[in-house]
Amino acid sequence: MLGGQPGNVWQKLIERPMVQKRILDIAVQWMAGSALAFEAARSFDDAAKDSRKEPWMRIVTALAKFRTAEQAVWCAQKALELVGGNGYTEDYATARQFRDAMVLPVWEGPEQIQALELMRMIAGAEPGDKLFLEKLRRSAMHSPPR
Amino acid sequence: MNGEQINLSALAGTMEDSFKTLRAEPQKAELVADEFLHKMSGYPDLCSAVRRSGVDIHANKNDGTKLLVCRAYHARVWPGEFAVPSFSPSALLRHFNHIVQAEPIPLTWQQLGATPVKGISVVEKRLPLL
Numbered sequence: 001m002l003g004g005q006p007g008n009v010w011q012k013l014i015e016r017p018m019v020q021k022r023i024l025d026i027a028v029q030w031m032a033g034s035a036l037a038f039e040a041a042r043s044f045d046d047a048a049k050d051s052r053k054e055p056w057m058r059i060v061t062a063l064a065k066f067r068t069a070e071q072a073v074w075c076a077q078k079a080l081e082l083v084g085g086n087g088y089t090e091d092y093a094t095a096r097q098f099r100d101a102m103v104l105p106v107w108e109g110p111e112q113i114q115a116l117e118l119m120r121m122i123a124g125a126e127p128g129d130k131l132f133l134e135k136l137r138r139s140a141m142h143s144p145p146r
Numbered sequence: 147m148n149g150e151q152i153n154l155s156a157l158a159g160t161m162e163d164s165f166k167t168l169r170a171e172p173q174k175a176e177l178v179a180d181e182f183l184h185k186m187s188g189y190p191d192l193c194s195a196v197r198r199s200g201v202d203i204h205a206n207k208n209d210g211t212k213l214l215v216c217r218a219y220h221a222r223v224w225p226g227e228f229a230v231p232s233f234s235p236s237a238l239l240r241h242f243n244h245i246v247q248a249e250p251i252p253l254t255w256q257q258l259g260a261t262p263v264k265g266i267s268v269v270e271k272r273l274p275l276l
Binding site for chain 2: 015028067123137
């Protein structure tokens with residue numbers, strides 16, 4: 001519950017517009033991150049069947065490791081904040097989730113390592129940049145009709 | 147051309163410019179590697195989400211929820227320069243409120259109010275990456 005301001009009535013947190021927007025923000029990041037994780041997983045299957053698809057696997061793996069780790073930390077942090085002081089204590093799951101999320105940018109390889117891997121693919125002998133643009137343009141062509 | 151095509155095409159154009167600049171001076175790649183990582187990592191998210199929303203619209207009774215997610219994600223990752231706060235709740239927030247209030251959930255993109263996005267805000271107006 002949140003309220004206390006003069007003239008304000010007590011309201012459930014979920015009824016507060018800013019809380020709603022923050023929850024949506026978290027949900028959007030989670031959904032987008034999940035889509036990216038599945039794209040990375042699929043790229044492994046594709047590369048196992050056809051070695052010409054390995055460059056895309058390497059690119060999307062570096063991107064997914066970086067982005068999903070960042071999203072996990074951000075989402076866990078914002079969830080913790082929403083619960084307030086309680087969220088920081090061990091009485092709630094948010095503290096553990098935040099701590100668990102923090103391992104991802106370390107465990108999966110720090111940002112700088114992913115960035116160097118990406119550079120090998122797009123600025124070296126590999127034509128990763130062309131592949132990336134091709135994927136982007138293909139997605140634009142197949143976007144929903146509305 | 148719909149909103150997602152405009153968004154993705156604009157992003158592709160921006161990235162193409164950035165890649166050309168990088169290819170011209172590959173010895174300086176490490177100086178901008180992190181910026182490329184930040185920028186590029188948002189694109190496959192959006193592409194995958196757009197593809198998924200297309201599947202839902204075509205195969206799942208015009209369910210446009212994920213289309214709203216795509217647009218919210220695009221606005222979050224590539225905010226336009228002229229972002230003016232709006233006092234009317236977004237289509238995604240209206241959808242969320244239906245769930246919170248345990249009301250019937252409109253699923254089609256028309257019911258959700260996910261009309262094609264118009265105007266300058268849908269196109270990334272920031273300078274190329276480099």
